[in-house]
Amino acid sequence: MSERWTKIVGFVGAAANWSIPIASLMNLRNDPDKVDPIMTSTLAAYSLIFMRWSIAIYPPNYWLLGCHTVNEIAQLSQLSRWGWHKAIGGNSGAATTAPGSPSSPSGTDAAAAAAAAAAPEPISEVENY
């Protein structure tokens, strides 16, 4: 097969691979509680290795390199969001759940609403000063 044909197939493969970073970038808006840390870290390691793989082969597949670079950034930001939520957001969420939970039947929604309500408060206080 000609090198040109190999490059075309490589481009199609990279384009098909773009579904992974796009899905995780769309998940960036979701609640960090829903991030699966095992799957996300697996995808981050997979992306790191395929970044090397895409230019180690001949002909080098730069489309795939770009795709996996974006995927690496997306997965690491998802992972850091999850870690941030566990380290800091989780504690404040647990503190705000206690007054919120008796009124609302669902605990997670109450925690999210309480966190959203609690977040602007310090800013307004600073503004009042």
Added chain:
Amino acid sequence: MQFVRKLLEKYIGNTVVFNGPRATAFFARNPKLEFLNNVTNLAPMMKWSLSIVPISQIISGTKPPQTIDLAQASSLCATGTVWTYYATLIQPQNNGTRLLAICNGAMAMCHGYNIYRKTTHERSIKNPLHVNTTAVATD
């Protein structure tokens, strides 16, 4: 752009993952692990970790056809098909790239089977009589 080119220059066409003095000594001591120091062998192993989940779900039967996402399954099936072909075209044709082709073929087949399961399930909801007769016939 010049910076990016300089950064990539070291890696283009270079299949060795670790080549520091400590890594060289380690792989000299453990020659069986040297297989993993080649990125064309290491990459399919990572890809197996992604495709092992749907395969294990089919074998163990933990994914009923109602929960299958048809769009995701068909996109993964298409990816697997393209990559199976692509792995047979790229230049270093060693055991690693053959493993990559096998891995992607398995992924394409299991997601194709998932599409089949989903479509049969949807058809059975629309026309339960049809499926009942086939079930009796196979029994």
